[in-house]
Structures are given as C-alpha cells and as structure tokens.
Amino acid sequence: ALVGSQYSPSAFVWPRVAPGAAAGSYAAIAMCEAASRGAGEGGGGGGGGEGGSGGGEAIIISGKKVSEEIRDEIRVQTDKLKREHGVTPGLAVVLVGNRTDSATYVRAKKAMAESVGFLSVDCAFDENASQQEVLDCVHALNEDPRVHAILVQLPLPAHIDEHKIVSAVRVDKDVDGFSTDNIGNLALRGGKPPLAVPCTPAGCVELLQRSGIDVRGKEAVVLGRSNIVGMPVALLLQSMDATVTVCHSRTRNIQEHIARADVVIAALGKAEFVRGEWLKPGCVVIDVGINSKPDPTAKRGYRLVGDVHYESAARVAGWITPVPGGVGPMTIVMLMRNTLNLCRHSLGLERLPLRRAPTHKGR
Numbered sequence: 001a002l003v004g005s006q007y008s009p010s011a012f013v014w015p016r017v018a019p020g021a022a023a024g025s026y027a028a029i030a031m032c033e034a035a036s037r038g039a040g041e042g043g044g045g046g047g048g049g050e051g052g053s054g055g056g057e058a059i060i061i062s063g064k065k066v067s068e069e070i071r072d073e074i075r076v077q078t079d080k081l082k083r084e085h086g087v088t089p090g091l092a093v094v095l096v097g098n099r100t101d102s103a104t105y106v107r108a109k110k111a112m113a114e115s116v117g118f119l120s121v122d123c124a125f126d127e128n129a130s131q132q133e134v135l136d137c138v139h140a141l142n143e144d145p146r147v148h149a150i151l152v153q154l155p156l157p158a159h160i161d162e163h164k165i166v167s168a169v170r171v172d173k174d175v176d177g178f179s180t181d182n183i184g185n186l187a188l189r190g191g192k193p194p195l196a197v198p199c200t201p202a203g204c205v206e207l208l209q210r211s212g213i214d215v216r217g218k219e220a221v222v223l224g225r226s227n228i229v230g231m232p233v234a235l236l237l238q239s240m241d242a243t244v245t246v247c248h249s250r251t252r253n254i255q256e257h258i259a260r261a262d263v264v265i266a267a268l269g270k271a272e273f274v275r276g277e278w279l280k281p282g283c284v285v286i287d288v289g290i291n292s293k294p295d296p297t298a299k300r301g302y303r304l305v306g307d308v309h310y311e312s313a314a315r316v317a318g319w320i321t322p323v324p325g326g327v328g329p330m331t332i333v334m335l336m337r338n339t340l341n342l343c344r345h346s347l348g349l350e351r352l353p354l355r356r357a358p359t360h361k362g363r
C-alpha cells in the first residue's frame with residue numbers, strides 16, 4: 001500500500017476504498033487493502049483491544065515471512081516491467097563513513113535490490129568526505145537516467161548537514177520519502193499522495209494490514225518522534241483513523257499512555273524499555289528498535305533486542321513483532337517497493353497493483 005502516486009490513485013496505494021473509509025486520506029490507503037483482504041484470521045479483524053488470547057502468548061507477526069512474500073511480488077512485477085517497457089529499476093545508495101550498522105544495512109539493501117532484479121548503484125565515501133563531494137554525488141545521481149531512486153544512508157557524519165543533503169535529492173527520486181515535499185503530502189489530508197512513504201513506517205503499517213488488524217478508532221501510541229520513524233508513522237496511523245499519541249523523551253507518565261494503547265509502535269531506541277506489565281492485554285506491539293545487548297551465550301558476544309522486553313510483552317499482548325525478523329526486513333522490502341514505484345512513475349505508469357498476499361497468519 002502506501003506508495004503515493006502523483007497521478008491517479010492506483011490500486012497499489014489507494015486501492016479499493018472501503019465503504020466508510022475516509023476517502024482520500026492515507027488511511028483509506030491502508031485500510032482498504034486490509035479490508036479487501038477480509039478482516040483476517042488471527043485478529044478476527046479486531047485490531048488491538050480484543051486480540052489474542054487473554055493472558056496467553058501473543059501471535060507473532062513475522063516480518064521476515066511477510067517481507068519475503070512482498071519481495072516475490074516485487075520480483076514478478078520487475079520482470080514484467082523489464083519485458084514490457086525495457087526498463088530496469090535503479091537504486092542508488094549513498095553511504096558516508098564506516099559505521100558497521102550502516103554498512104550492514106546497506107549490504108542487505110544492495111543484496112535485496114539485486115535479488116529482485118534491480119540495478120544497484122553504490123556511492124561510498126570515507127568518513128572525512130566533504131559536504132560538497134557528497135552533494136556533487138547526489139546531483140550526479142539526480143541526473144543519471146539509470147537511477148530512479150536515491151537513498152542517503154543516515155546518519156551522516158556530524159560535519160555534514162543532513163538536511164542539506166537529503167533536500168538535494170530530487171523529489172521524484174526520494175525513495176525514503178524524507179523530502180519536505182513528500183512529508184508535506186503525507187501530512188496533508190485530502191492532498192495528493194506522496195511519491196514515496198518512509199520505508200520503516202510503511203513497513204509497520206503493512207505488517208498491521210497483512211495481519212488483518214484494523215486501527216480505525218483505536219488508540220495508537222507512538223514512542224519516539226524521529227523524522228525517519230516516529231513522526232511519519234504517527235501521520236500514517238492518523239490517516240488510518242487511529243487516535244494517535246506521540247510520546248518522547250519529555251513525556252511525563254509514559255506508562256499511563258502505554259497502558260491505554262491498542263497499538264504500540266516502539267521507536268525510541270532504548271533496549272527493552274517497554275515492559276509487558278505496562279501493556280493493555282491483547283494490544284498490538286510493533287517493535288521498531290534494534291539494539292545490541294551483551295550476551296555471553298551468543299556467538300558474537302551480543303544479540304539484538306528491540307525497544308520492547310519481548311518475553312514479558314508476549315505474555316500480555318495479542319500480537320507482537322520479534323527483533324530481529326520483524327520490522328527490519330520490512331523496511332528493506334518497502335525500499336524495494338518504493339524504488340519500483342518511482343521507476344514506474346518515471347515512465348508515467350501507475351502504482352502497481354501488487355498481488356495481494358493472503359492474510360498473514362501468526363505462527
């Protein structure tokens with residue numbers, strides 16, 4: 001869902017507006033897809049509040065599995081595009097510096113791009129590259145006809161003005177949807193859909209949809225207000241008719257907010273911050289956090305944990321995403337979806353009507 005088009009709302013984005021859905025809002029987007037799939041198993045279409053089993057184990061929403069389904073859909077559509085239009089979608093990734101986490105993500109993105117048949121273009125700079133060098137690179141990619149999508153891996157080194165670089169990316173190649181124009185369109189009700197919706201937020205919403213979870217009228221609590229996750233995911237949920245509260249480092253009584261949430265989106269960057277005891281029984285937990293935690297029993301000496309304490313949360317929640325294997329893989333596949341759609345946009349084509357995957361079954 002969630003990939004806006006400048007021209008006619010496509011099946012991909014604003015698919016089949018469900019009766020009663022706020023037409024034209026983003027919400028419409030998402031929920032229509034969910035609606036068109038039927039209000040899934042697992043959730044009984046319930047969304048937060050009455051899901052899962054009281055006091056049992058939460059349904060595990062596998063981002064790994066869902067992302068593989070979507071990847072396969074994208075691969076099929078990419079082949080079709082190549083056959084029918086002779087064009088290969090091109091994704092350029094700009095990486096500055098040598099953070100190991102960034103290098104890992106960029107490798108994963110490149111691998112997935114190649115696996116779905118995209119052209120992958122790399123632009124790597126060392127730590128002390130000048131702002132001008134990086135800008136020149138972005139400008140060159142803006143003009144490169146092989147490249148339909150440009151991703152500037154964040155964070156950039158401190159001496160580089162992130163906003164300046166991100167703003168230099170042409171709006172119709174802004175695959176992260178981070179430009180002022182794309183974020184503005186995401187925020188406007190009844191405006192034109194953005195060309196791309198930020199990948200992690202789109203991945204969170206896609207997981208909800210494919211799990212048959214309807215957020216309309218539900219209380220959604222977003223933990224974190226970052227430009228790349230908290231803020232855009234709050235906009236998306238609001239467009240989906242959820243009642244959204246954004247909590248951040250200055251929020252008082254954060255547990256009180258979490259306690260009434262039907263949907264919790266945890267994106268604050270603190271390992272295992274949210275405890276199961278804080279949650280409303282049956283709620284939906286989408287854990288965006290990726291933190292490494294020392295673990296002497298692990299091969300590498302550490303393991304990845306989310307912003308939610310998984311074990312306690314899984315006992316209370318109705319649905320939960322694991323870390324790893326939850327939102328992370330979805331982020332990458334949404335990047336592929338955005339790339340394909342920007343490529344289609346450049347050809348004057350509509351968003352793709354992706355084959356609807358069957359509603360995801362937990363476990």
Ligand SMILES: Nc1nc(=O)c2c([nH]1)NC[C@@H]1CN(c3ccc(C(=O)N[C@@H](CCC(=O)O)C(=O)O)cc3)C=[N+]21
Nearest residue numbers: 104105152153154155176199324325326328329331332
């Ligand atoms: N311009 C920009 N766009 C981004 O989308 C962007 C970014 N900058 N900067 C950093 C964050 C982080 N991010 C992740 C992508 C994949 C996984 C992922 O696949 N995680 C695996 C585990 C990976 C591992 O083993 O470390 C998982 O959760 O299962 C995680 C995080 C994209 N980001």
